[in-house]
Amino acid sequence: MSGSNVWGRSREKLRHFPEIFAQCGDEAAVYGKCVAATTTGRQELRKDLCAREFEALKSCFVNAARKRAK
Numbered sequence: 001m002s003g004s005n006v007w008g009r010s011r012e013k014l015r016h017f018p019e020i021f022a023q024c025g026d027e028a029a030v031y032g033k034c035v036a037a038t039t040t041g042r043q044e045l046r047k048d049l050c051a052r053e054f055e056a057l058k059s060c061f062v063n064a065a066r067k068r069a070k
Contacts, residue, residue: 016068024060031057 021028034050 016065020061020064020068023064024057027057027060029051 031050031053034053035045039045050059
């Protein structure tokens with residue numbers, strides 16, 4: 001199994017990313033603010049600190065991608 005068209009399918013999906021991302025701007029901003037607030041100074045981002053915000057962003061991406069596919 002060589003997967004000769006894997007890169008073509010991946011590129012096609014990535015072409016739609018800006019459109020999908022634009023539909024999730026509010027969720028992306030909330031997640032970004034959470035990450036920025038929890039990594040001030042030299043602190044490292046720890047797992048699950050922004051899990052709720054990430055799940056909201058992920059859910060938005062999935063829903064926007066589904067709408068795009070229809």
